[in-house]
Amino acid sequence: MYVAVKGGEKAIRNAHKLLANRRRGDRSVPSLTLDQIAEQLALSVARVMGEGSLYDEGLAALAIKQARGDLIEATFLLRAYRTTLPRFGYSTPVDTGAMRVERRISATYKDLPGGQVLGPTFDYSHRLLDFALAAEEEGDLPEPDRACHTDAPMPRVTDLLGTEGLIEPDPAGDPGAAVGDLTREPLAFPADRDLRLQNLARGDEGFLLALAYSSQRGYARTHPFTGEIRYGAVEVEFYAEELGFEVPLGTIKVTECQMVNQFSGSAKAPPAFTRGYGLVFGQVERKAMAMAMVDRALRWQELGEEQTAPVQDEEFVLSHSDNIQATGFVEHLKLPHYVDFQAELDLVRKLRAEWFAARDGAKTGTQEAAE
Amino acid sequence: MTSPAASESRSSTDMDRKAAMAVLAQTRPEDLAKAYSSLPVAPDYDFVRPPETGLVMVRGRTGGSGQPFNLGEATVTRCVVRLAGGQTGHAYVLGRHKTKAVHAAVCDALWQCETSRPLVMASVLQPLKTRQEAEAARLAAETAATKVDFFTMVRGDD
Incomplete structure (x- = not known):
């Protein structure tokens, strides 16, 4: 109240x-x-x-x-x-296959077209504090090395392997189907994969990380391989009605993660590798990986798997992933609840009075019985 | 869809309207302002739609090539101008920079006029494109330096 x-x-x-x-x-x-x-x-x-x-x-x-x-x-x-800005519309889906790649690694295939490029990564660093950065003047940083490069395309690993049928293809979906949008319609269950991915893409990194970790530790069976992680710039295009063509808006940087999971088959699907997908703004690799693992875990029903763990429970995952909603509800407890508490206080006082009365009454009763 | 690779493979002289818009959109506001000020005559224009900032919901595809989903929004500024000669020009550019959108719309209008196209190509579009290509090449070269060379024992069967 x-x-x-x-x-x-x-x-x-x-x-x-x-x-x-x-x-x-x-x-x-x-x-x-x-x-x-x-x-x-x-x-x-x-x-x-x-x-x-x-x-x-x-x-x-x-x-x-x-x-x-x-x-x-x-x-x-x-x-x-x-919320203060008007919405012009929806972009054409970005083509991550045409990404201007700044980092691309695969833990499943060593040799792939375009190769493995590490880019700017904390991986392989020793996590030792660098006290040179604490100095007032950091000094001149050597320029990064350069090497010959080709404009050879860097196809997504999953597209390369899809042809063999060992990895499930991307769901084609119905081209005319409406794409769910959480900024227009509140989340409802069951949620389709488009809504789940939008929810996860804006979900809290810490929450998704913990869920992904739980799935590795045995809460739901996921045994993922990192098929590919890529980071770089993708062009965004927007169909402008008045122009009648897709206008290039510029580029944004995104991280994409393809997790590949072992799948022994079910009544609904033959044995094959299945996939979880992560896509996030900027170089946010940990979250892209966690998102892909959670996405895969949430697909248990579609693949005819058993539901055994929180990470598979879409209502649990999607309802609690948004840190703005979460912080709103947790932090509202700081607001005055004086009247609620007064009511509770009266109630507890009354209950205590009754409890003591009952205890004293019982004591008197026992004493009387003893005498 | 114009992929970064596809737009690069075109020579700067046969840039179509969409490629020109891509160059303008990709340019930093201050670089565009500098190139714009190098036009020999300051273009005379009116606003059909003054610069306005709004949102475009950016979409991705499930798995990279599957069903679309909404990834998140991006700020976009749009503008429509009409040159004194009557030609209109449009701009939709990422970000909130209104002057950039105005400059881009004017350049789009200039590009569409046969008479002013060589001028805007020479003063604005080609220099900016050259610069963007150089930056992309530098980034690609720095990235390529981090490419992993695996050492494997030769098995002799391939």
Whole structure:
């Protein structure tokens, strides 16, 4: 029960003023610029864009600065901002096969057309703190090495192997079918794969990571191989009615992950490798992998598998993946609940009085019986 | 659909309208402003639709090539201009940069006029495209340097 409570205006005003000061911190330290955040905290920016479900590096950088680096708060700011803008429409689906690849690895095939390119990765680093970065001046960084490159295409691994029939093909679906959109219709169950993927793409990285991890540890049977991870720029095109053709809008960076899972077959499908799919804004590899594993686990019904674990429960997964909804409900507990609590207090007092009365009554009764 | 590879393979001289729009969309606002200011005569135009920022829902495909799904939105700024000669030009570009959208729309209009096309090609589109290709080549070369060379024992059967 919510009751309007008056008062505290001045305290709130002053708290906001204090927050603005604490956010800025020590004035002798230079203020962060949005370019610095976008360039040097690019992975935070990517995470906020993905979970905020809004691709705009400048806005995400601003949100991170305003939120003092609290990435869920920053995501919240982005989600709130997007509601102020009109929707022009839907893009043509991006073609990740034509990606300008900056990283591409496969854990299933060593030699594949286009090869394995590591790109900018933390993998193979020793996770030792680099105190050179703590120095005031970082010094001159050597330019990255360059090597000859060809414009040879880099087909998706899953497209290469699909021809053998060993790996399930992509679901063709009905070309005329409407594509579900969570920003237009609230989530309803059962949710089709398009809705599930949209939900996971904007889901909390930590939540998806924990679910994916649970599936590896035996809560649902997934034994995935990383078929491919690729990161790079894809062109976005938008069909403009007034022009009658698909207008190129520019490029965005995305990470795509194809997980390949062993599948021994069922009444519904022959033995083959099945796939889980992850696609996220920016270089957010951990989440793309987790998303692909959770996507695969949620397909248990379609593949005729048994449901045994939370990661397979679409209602559980999809209802709790959104960190803005989650934080809203958890943090609302900070709001005044004075009247609710007063009612509960009266109730507990009454119950206690009854409990003591019953105990004392029983004691007296026992004593009387003994005498 | 114009893939990055496909647009690169075309020579700069036979750029079609869509390829020209791709160059304009891909350009950083400050680079476009600089190229635009190098046009010999500042174009005279009116707004048909003043620059407006909104959202486009970006779609992906299940598994990469399957059924579409909604990945997330992106900010887009659009603008329509009419040159003094009557030619209209359109722009839809990622981001919230209104001046960039105006410059892109004017360049689109100039590109469509037979008379001004050589001018906008020489002053704006070709220099920007050359620069983008150089940046793409640098990125590709840096990426290629991280390509893994596997050492395997030769088995002699292939």
